[in-house]
Amino acid sequence: MLPLFAERIRPVLDALGVSYEVLTVDDGSRDATPVVLDLIRRGWPELRVVRLRRNSGHQNALTAGLHRARGAYVVSIDVDLQDPPEVIAEMLRLAETQGLDVVHGVRTDRSTDTPFKRWTAGLYYRVVRRVAGSPVPSNAGDFRLLSRTAVDALVDLPEHLPVYRLLVPWLGLPSGEVTYARARRAAGRSKYPLAKMVRLAIDSLTGFSAAPLRLATWLGCAGIVLCGLLAAVVVGLHLWGNVVPGWASIIVAMVFLGALQLLCLGLLGEYVARIFTTLQGRPSYVVAADSFLDERPYAASRR
Incomplete structure (x- = not known):
């Protein structure tokens, strides 16, 4: 997936005409992911790699990325290309023109998902909105744009089991939506089985409601x-x-x-x-390496 993702997202970000970095969080992978990322970085200096020592889970991997992101705006996106990178430009334009701190990516077409996945997702959002009382947009996952204000607010929260699709709306910051059609995975298979979906639902309910x-x-x-x-x-x-x-x-x-x-x-x-x-009080993730921090001493010596 990584070479395909890089080919899709790099032209989109280059066309924005602003400085950027792509911070990838390797959530304790056991395959050739570190090698592939290193190869891509050689020809793409804006790519930054954060590798976790162990698999910490999807939400904790997002936490690691948010804690280390340096941009004025931060977009979280999975690399399976089910969420189109081309939407990022529209998200940024909407945030800048309307002064928004949050722009949700909302899936209006989920025909590529199985009927069971669509039914359980709909049930999840209905239950969460009713029980947690949080204005969660329907069919909005973790593909979103956050301003620096929103990121700093999330980082300051003392959450050990974060569920960002609920935490972000809970902040009450000015927000908008960008719609898109959810695509099929470009390659590979999902590492997010039913058991993890059930765990996310339980964390959502117990973390935001009594x-x-x-x-x-x-x-x-x-x-x-x-x-x-x-x-x-x-x-x-x-x-x-x-x-x-x-x-x-x-x-x-x-x-x-x-x-x-x-x-x-x-x-x-x-x-x-x-x-x-x-x-x-254990940390939700442990960083093994960060390419940005690893290269800073060498950059300083060259200057």
């Missing part, structure tokens, strides 16, 4: 009501002379209450896990 905790409370209340109705039915049948085996009602009640308790404990555990992660 609704799951309230859900546990309401489920407990509903369980008490249902158990009361079940007890009333059993007593009524006994008074009417119907013989009902007692073990059935006991088993139903035990199974129901047991499942309800486990669900509530699981929801509480999600919040306890977030507290535990925050108290540990």
